[in-house]
Amino acid sequence: MRRRIAMSMLAGVILSASTFLGAGPASAAPPADAAQLAATPARSADQVAATPRDAPSGTPAATAADTSADAPAGTAADTPAEFGTDWHDPLTAAPPVARPATKSCAVTVAEARFRDFTPYRGAYTPPSGCGDRWSKVVLRLDGKVKGRQFDRLGYLHIGGVEIFRTSTPEPSPDGIEWSVEKDVTRYSDTFRRGGDVEMLIGNVVDDTYTGVLDVKVTLTFYAQGGAVKSAATPDRVLTLQDGTLTTPRNSERVVAEVYATGSGGGCEEYWYLTVPDPAPYSCKADKGPYREVQIKVDGQLAGIAEPFPTVWTGGWSNPFLWYVIPGPRAFDIKPIEYDLTPYAGLLNDGRPHRIDVSVVGVPAGQTGWSTPVDVLVWQDAKRAHVSGALTEVRAGDLTNSSTYTPGSEERLDTVGGHRLTTAGYVDTSHGRVWTTVRRTLANTSAHHWTDGENTDALKATWTDDETVIVDGRGPVGVRRTHRTYTMDGTTTLAADDRLRTVLTLGDRAAVDETRGGRRTTWSRLDDTYAGDATYTANVPRDQRHAVGTTSERYRLYGSDGCYDRVLVTAQGVLTRDRSDC
Numbered sequence: 001m002r003r004r005i006a007m008s009m010l011a012g013v014i015l016s017a018s019t020f021l022g023a024g025p026a027s028a029a030p031p032a033d034a035a036q037l038a039a040t041p042a043r044s045a046d047q048v049a050a051t052p053r054d055a056p057s058g059t060p061a062a063t064a065a066d067t068s069a070d071a072p073a074g075t076a077a078d079t080p081a082e083f084g085t086d087w088h089d090p091l092t093a094a095p096p097v098a099r100p101a102t103k104s105c106a107v108t109v110a111e112a113r114f115r116d117f118t119p120y121r122g123a124y125t126p127p128s129g130c131g132d133r134w135s136k137v138v139l140r141l142d143g144k145v146k147g148r149q150f151d152r153l154g155y156l157h158i159g160g161v162e163i164f165r166t167s168t169p170e171p172s173p174d175g176i177e178w179s180v181e182k183d184v185t186r187y188s189d190t191f192r193r194g195g196d197v198e199m200l201i202g203n204v205v206d207d208t209y210t211g212v213l214d215v216k217v218t219l220t221f222y223a224q225g226g227a228v229k230s231a232a233t234p235d236r237v238l239t240l241q242d243g244t245l246t247t248p249r250n251s252e253r254v255v256a257e258v259y260a261t262g263s264g265g266g267c268e269e270y271w272y273l274t275v276p277d278p279a280p281y282s283c284k285a286d287k288g289p290y291r292e293v294q295i296k297v298d299g300q301l302a303g304i305a306e307p308f309p310t311v312w313t314g315g316w317s318n319p320f321l322w323y324v325i326p327g328p329r330a331f332d333i334k335p336i337e338y339d340l341t342p343y344a345g346l347l348n349d350g351r352p353h354r355i356d357v358s359v360v361g362v363p364a365g366q367t368g369w370s371t372p373v374d375v376l377v378w379q380d381a382k383r384a385h386v387s388g389a390l391t392e393v394r395a396g397d398l399t400n401s402s403t404y405t406p407g408s409e410e411r412l413d414t415v416g417g418h419r420l421t422t423a424g425y426v427d428t429s430h431g432r433v434w435t436t437v438r439r440t441l442a443n444t445s446a447h448h449w450t451d452g453e454n455t456d457a458l459k460a461t462w463t464d465d466e467t468v469i470v471d472g473r474g475p476v477g478v479r480r481t482h483r484t485y486t487m488d489g490t491t492t493l494a495a496d497d498r499l500r501t502v503l504t505l506g507d508r509a510a511v512d513e514t515r516g517g518r519r520t521t522w523s524r525l526d527d528t529y530a531g532d533a534t535y536t537a538n539v540p541r542d543q544r545h546a547v548g549t550t551s552e553r554y555r556l557y558g559s560d561g562c563y564d565r566v567l568v569t570a571q572g573v574l575t576r577d578r579s580d581c
Helices: 003-015 032-040 183-191 267-273 341-347
Strands: 104-114 121-123 134-145 152-156 162-167 175-184 195-201 211-222 236-241 251-256 293-296 300-305 337-338 353-360 373-379 387-395 399-405 409-428 431-450 456-470 477-493 498-515 520-535 547-558 562-570 573-580
Touching: 032 547, 104 121, 104 195, 134 162, 152 183, 162 183, 183 236, 183 251, 195 211, 251 293, 251 341, 251 409, 267 456, 293 341, 300 337, 300 387, 300 409, 300 431, 341 387, 341 409, 341 431, 353 373
Parallel strands: none
Antiparallel strands: 104 211, 121 195, 134 175, 134 211, 152 162, 152 195, 236 373, 251 337, 251 373, 293 300, 293 353, 387 409, 399 409, 409 431, 431 456, 456 477, 477 498, 498 520, 520 547, 547 562, 562 573
């Protein structure tokens, strides 16, 4: 029973993006076990369900084609007693990307039908007619799929730079359409030059899994004009070359982006549920579920971060939770940002420097994490060489403790955390500038399950606090970011094979910026998802009698204004769509 339930209850996460092992160009071919994983009986069409979001003020949005705030919602009379063969197209409560009222130019960068592991390859040419200094650049993916398919993980590269990472919804037999928007203005340096395009959403299509992913990606460039100025963006966007980075010698600010995702068809796809020996559970990790994404420069620790606990749209073994409303960030996977400016003086020597990204807690030799890196650089236009020095690297002891308590209900309690401070200076044309970065991570979780994992529950909280202090450009500038991620869910398989999942997910962030001790900007983000869905497992799909309610409330407010939207669904019908502010 344990193996059946582990694979049935958790395969929604195990296989949710299982056919994509790594986000780089090397993933053009499927992993050796991709076909086997895709055909695993525990997640076949006849056994489980219909198989078929930067700083808050700049949060990219994932939206559906009909996500306007005044979109009509169904009434109680429209809501079926259970899921049918079709449901509302996927959508999220996140805001659409704001666009300036200036001239725009659109460029199609990819158009493909993904049915296997063959990447789409094309060429990008900058737009004509909108200049080369834009006020905003917006990426939009439009997709459609029908039949039966798992959720899949994908990426888009232009000129070798990863500008977008996403996963897909699971389709209805009748077919769905969805779209995702993202503000990609920060990559303007990449867009000013022509370059190769590579996109892949690894997929398996056969007699059982019939859904072909039909997608189109466009970039829309908004010109500057009148009161609308060009956006302040990094001067350069770099990628690693054979694991090394060579920055311009006049770099004065350096930020690394890491699109870290746990995936690959193994237990690292739901790392937050892993347990160490001797706990009797289907997914093991040497030290339990604590994960931390670290970046090193020439072997020296330069940044730490908590990974976001993304739940893909087959996750927690219950796709009925996600058919209309995905979990936070599932369609728009945000990169982890590391401020490496304290290392700028070291990096500016004109030599290549080794950059390594690793995930603490992953068992030795085990795959399942992809960590592609982009590096954003701001340069001093008045100096050919900016010198400087790294003056401090102080790391606290990494805490990672899991306590197993046996009993009729097995239990694992985990406490983890880490602290890191880095500091350095650069001698710029406007004087010496000091940058200090402090980051503090913490994770607590309580995981309990019964024999056979017929009941499997987790309550967890992750916090990631970061303070960046810049001294030397007039009054001291301080940016404080407090991130909190939460997960509280239980999956139960009853004696009659009715599988029920109740789950709440939270993505929250508080950002405050001050200069000279006076607050200049602030924002608060609270994106909360809640779902409760039940179906009969281990029967053909027309006998599942699935029911489920889901909701999302996305609130973003601060010095730039207020946004508040609520979505509610029942049995795949959108029953509420309300916007405030």
